[in-house]
Amino acid sequence: MCLAIPALVTEKLPDDMARVSLEGVSKIISLALVDDVAVGDYVILHVGYALTRLDAAEAERTLALLDEAIAAHDGVPV
Amino acid sequence: MKGGLHLEVALSGGVVRSAQLRSRRPVSLCRAMVGRPAADVPAAVERLYALCGRSHRIAARFALDAARGRTMTEAARREAVRDLATERVGEHLRSTFTTAAGLGFATTPVEKDALRAALIATRPGAKGAGLASALAVLGLDGAPPAPASWTMRMLDAVGPEADGAGPVDGLSPADDPAVLAGLAGSGLAYAALPHLPLRRPETGPLARSFGTAAPRDRLAARFAEILQAATLLHNDAEEAPKSWIARGTLLDGSGFAAVESPRGRLYHVTAVDTQGRVARFVVLAPTEWNFHPDGPLVHALPGLRLGTGTAAEERIRWLVGLFDPCVAYTLDLTEGADA
Known part of the structure; x- marks a missing residue:
């Protein structure tokens, strides 16, 4: 389903790693595939790797859309 | 999630x-598009399905256009093909790197820089600038890859050249009518568990190349597609097969599009009401074929x-x-x- 989720970068770590907050949960991820990411940025996250950097407004729009999609999904068992 | x-x-x-x-898999997330203005949906699906967002945007756009009786211009087709090719290069590289890294495959700092440069070159709007030189560092320049190159080391890590594996049953554009009939009849239920009679088709690079099922062939097919897509970008999308994008209407007036996304053939089926809002939206992604509970991966494993x-x-x-x-x-x- 090609899903990837925005996560807030809370701390940069050595070796291209970072700590992010994802749905309130702290996770360690890799920044090996992106550049110029700073604390406070959002990144699109997939299987432990940041794929792209997002600004806060775009991240909020994406998270709101995901919430709507999950609500729609929960109403339709397949 | x-x-x-x-x-x-x-x-x-x-x-x-x-x-x-x-x-x-949350296959019914696409229901979130129902009720939205049709014009907003391509951008919304690109945001929702971020991994292959451009493929989803293109599929949604052409399916919605078909549902509203609009034609596809040659300029729009060529722009879409460029986007599909760009996304294909980036996703194949990213997926290969992350799979290999998770298994301890060593990528040198120079190769990591080249990989990152290639991914930057394949972002939306980047137009592939610097892509060829970055791919060359990885051993993807069209010539047989050198033994020490990232490409050849990766192939060697996957396995030997020939292991007697048979040909794959690939989902092809010729299957579109049967797949669309399934989506028209059963909608999300078909999208969750797609099937074709007496077959377990897979979709993606190997299916598109009609190769054998040896793991090394799977990776070689992916690398070959990176080169083909990079060449296509260089040639301004003139050589892309027409089958990369198919679109039209179903008997009930719904619009559909099938596009060759990085992981395989992606289908969108949609209907638009008289107020221009989406009344129906169904997505069938390649993963539903390849990771079907009775599909090609499950049947590739026993006996290995x-x-x-x-x-x-x-x-x-x-x-x-x-x-x-x-x-x-x-x-x-x-x-x-x-x-």
């Missing part, structure tokens, strides 16, 4: 005896001689990675007594 794939593999004597796949312990787990993870799921997966490997 909840959801994903869970693979259970039972080994005995170093040979796979059984494999089962359970899925909790993989060894034991870590070696067996690595080979399974390579194979899963080469089938390229677009969601996370977990693996439960159990080993019984020697046969």
Whole structure:
């Protein structure tokens, strides 16, 4: 389903790693595939790797859309 | 977010005896598009399905246009083909790197820089600038890759050249009418468990190349597609097969589009009401074919001689990675007594 989720970068770590907050949960991820990411940025996250950097407004729009999609999904068992 | 794939593999004597796949993929997320203004949906699906967002945007756009009786201009087709080719290069590289890195494959700092440069060159709007030189550093310049190159080391890590594997049953554009009939008749239920009579088709690079099912061939097909897509970008999308994008209407007036996304053929079916809002929206993604509980991955595993312990787990993870799921997966490997 090609899903990837925005996560807030809370701390940069050595070796291209970072700590992010994802749905309130702290996770360690890799920044090996992106550049110029700073604390406070959002990144699109997939299987432990940041794929792209997002600004806060775009991240909020994406998270709101995901919430709507999950609500729609929960109403339709397949 | 909840959801994903869970693979259970039972080994005995170093040979796979059984494999089962359970899925909790959230296939009905696309219902969130229903009720939205049609004009807003291409951007919304690009945001929702971020991994292959451009493919989803293109499929949605052409399906919605078809539903509203609009034609596809040649300029729009060529722009879409460029976007598909760009996304294909980036996703193939990213997926290959992340699978390999998870299995301890060593990528040098120079290669990492080249990989990152290639991914930057394939972002939306980047137009592929600097892509060719970055790919060359990785051994993807069209010439046979050097033995020490990232490309050849990766191929060697996956396995030997020939292991007697047979040809794959690939989903092709010729299957579109049957797939669309399934989506027209059963909608999300078909999208969750797609099927074709007497077949277990897979989709993606190997299916598009009609190769054999050897893991090395799977990776070679992916690398070949990177080169083909990069060449296509260089030639301004003149050589892209028409089958990369198909679109039209179903008997009930719904619009559809089928596009060749990085992981395989992606279908969107949609209807638009008289107020211009989406009344129906169904997405069938490549992962639903490749990771079907009775599909090609599950049937590729039994009988494989993989060894034991870590070696067996690595080979399974390579194979899963080469089938390229677009969601996370977990693996439960159990080993019984020697046969």
